[in-house]
Amino acid sequence: EVQLVESGGGLVQPGGSLKLSCAASGFIFSGSAMHWVRQASGKGLEWVGRIRSKANSYATAYAASVKGRFTISRDDSKNTAYLQMNSLKTEDTAVYYCTRRFSGSYYFDYWGQGTLVTVSS
């Protein structure tokens, strides 16, 4: 059974940092591109960014709203993806989901349960 479990969310002050983790199981993690998607309360889904597999040079890409502040990484030995968030703003407050892109496809077939990040003083 495929599982994606996010952790690391919490309350952080504006300008602060937080690192989220996404622990994966039930599939070949090292071969999968992993994405992060967020959702502010009562709002729609917003793509944050992605990291490709080792075969694709661990290439990353980010939404314009987080570029330069957020960094996605992965540790294939731990089957875990990470989202390092720096210089956090109040508008970054959201539930953050990690999700897997089905190999060679243009859709996300599995999603985690999400972790809440609240940026507030």
Next chain:
Amino acid sequence: SYELTQPPSVSVSPGQTASITCSGDKLGDKHACWYQQKPGQSPVLVIYQDSKRPSGIPERFSGSNSGNTATLTISGTQAMDEADYYCQAWDSSIVVFGGGTKLTVL
């Protein structure tokens, strides 16, 4: 930047057909997919590659994509289908979601 536009809300009576549209420049040239999200839950894929249904998704869910518009159709809508629906596509290396449509079954 690429944008996908959905109607904020759609209402349908039980047993009737609901259609939710998603508009974007030359969207028909891309692969569109759809997610269902119920309150407090993570999104669930209901249509991929424009018109394919994942295992476990009822046959009443169907999709199409042509020109500038992708459409999610729910035939014989049931109360359990009341949810938010999001379209999604890729533009180069960037993932784009539509703003979401709240489907009300009444």
